[in-house]
Amino acid sequence: MSTPASVKNEASRTVACSHCNLKKLCLPKGLTQAETIQLEGAVEHARTFEPGEHLYEQGAPLRFLYIVKSGSAKSLITAADGTEQIIGFHLPGELLGLDALEHRRHTSSAIALDTTSVCALSYEHFDQLCANIPHLQHEVMMEAAKILADDHELLLVMGQKSAEERAAIFLLDVSARMKARGFSGTEFNLCMPRSDLANYLGLAPATLSRILARFEQEGVLNVNRRHIRITSLPQLHASISRCEHCDAVLID
Amino acid sequence: MSTPASVKNEASRTVACSHCNLKKLCLPKGLTQAETIQLEGAVEHARTFEPGEHLYEQGAPLRFLYIVKSGSAKSLITAADGTEQIIGFHLPGELLGLDALEHRRHTSSAIALDTTSVCALSYEHFDQLCANIPHLQHEVMMEAAKILADDHELLLVMGQKSAEERAAIFLLDVSARMKARGFSGTEFNLCMPRSDLANYLGLAPATLSRILARFEQEGVLNVNRRHIRITSLPQLHASISRCEHCDAVLID
DNA sequence: CGGTACATTGACGATGATCAATATCGGTGG
DNA sequence: CCACCGATATTGATCATCGTCAATGTACCG
DSSP: OOHHHHHHOOOOOOOOGGGGGTTSSSSSGGGGHHHHHHHHHTTEEEEETTTEEEEEETTTTTTTEEEEEESSSSEEEEEESOEEEEEEEOOOTOOOOOGGGGTBBBBEEEEEESSEEEEEHHHHHHHHHHHHHHHHHHHHHHHHHHHHHHHHHOOOOHHHHHHHHHHHHHHHHHHHHHHHHTSSSEEEOSSSSSHHHHHHHHHHHHHHHHHHHHHHHTTTTTEEEEEESSSSHHHHTTTTTTTTTOOOOOOO | OOOOOOHHHHHSSSOOOOGGTTTTSSSGGSSSHHHHHHTTTTTEEEEEOTTEEEEEESBOOOOOEEEEEESSEEEEEETTTTOEEEEEETTTTTTEEEGGTTTTTTTSEEEEESSSEEEEEEEHHHHHHHHHHHHHHHHHHHHHHHHHHHHHHHHHHHHHHHHHHHHHHHHHHHHHHHHTSSSSSEEESSSSSSHHHHHTTTTTTHEEEEEHHHHHTTSSSEEEEEEEEEEEEHHHTTOOOOOOTOOOOOOO
């Protein structure tokens, strides 16, 4: 889940959308070349955040939408009493900040996990562009729909799944996302501390730790801190449900 | 939460958007009169569903987006193993089906709880309109952002809150929504069976029942089946957290 | 080499799930 | 009008899962 250094360096250079290696995953994927060039005007390329640094904070006015270019980030919301819930981990190509559109004020915070470079889209500029480029507006809408569907999957996990199932579902999801990005689907580094992962899954860190230990004991995977090597995808699949024909459940 | 009969009858008549009593809550709220008239062309007014009837089913191709005019509905997703998670209860004015936009295929199901009348928006027609009316596209985007933020609140509840807090948060949310619609915020009928509500909150029906009984015993509210009368909003607020200055937490 | 942050492991207890029994509502038909 | 039925809700007893708290272990960084 943490991006290899080679990719990190390559992507954090200032690159126009039309030459960016993420253009197939990112907003330009639905745009014509002319439109892509227009979009570039709204983009501040290659802003970089250090681990722990906020991209934006809940409650702050919406100034930018962000797209992760390299590195990774988490989104979280904070309740009035201070409890936090991590609502997503973000890999390159993902668009952050859409939940701020309604009141032009962020309803969640985003924090870099690794050293993370992003494209920042000035909201003002972006909003105008959307009005002028139906394709772009459409693309953003698709992105919002995707996030909605993913959040619903996560709600299902939180509401119905046991601790063990949650862990397995998460690992399979990461596996799929890594593979989609051209990395190994069976061996990767998680980019977040255990406590963040546990919070995301609605578990106590100790519980998560025990479950990973159990998986290891059962020969499903090897864990070493944040490094995961899945040795038996079938067994991992089996543990998400007794249902025989379970096609991968996704959190994203 | 169940709509009084008078309103139900009034709203289920065929009414143009420009004269609909929901126009302040619904898509036309951000449109000019001319645009509203254009929108009406995409709308099939006054389709009615009986309790238990599907508005759409998960996996089905997206044909219509729906707006609840009267009555109520639930949204739910079904996992590969058959477990279900209710992800929302919908009152008049709410737009349903946005999560289907990405793949033009519904990722959740919607089922009427009461006899429910809706406006159905032909997706084809609607999509064209969005390209032509930036205001409309914008309005839909705001709606999506609102749903996103609400889902995130719900994730917080599922991940961090105790059973008692979940129940209290839900009741306060319903209270606020009822008041926003001009009904009493302290006395209302829930439109869903206990099992649905429990599922939504990630609890067992028995647990929810016990918690409501406890609230009643503590003098916080009266429960009679689906009828709720809140007698002490402050106490209800108090039970969502020990934090002194907790401004209402919302699920919506 | 020592310190700090992070992760694991252990012992214990509490919260909430499960299962089954009982109660209540609403509708139907005698 | 009352008796009966099914669906829905409540209540009780029991138990498992998972959270809490504390102790121990391990990597990383100076």
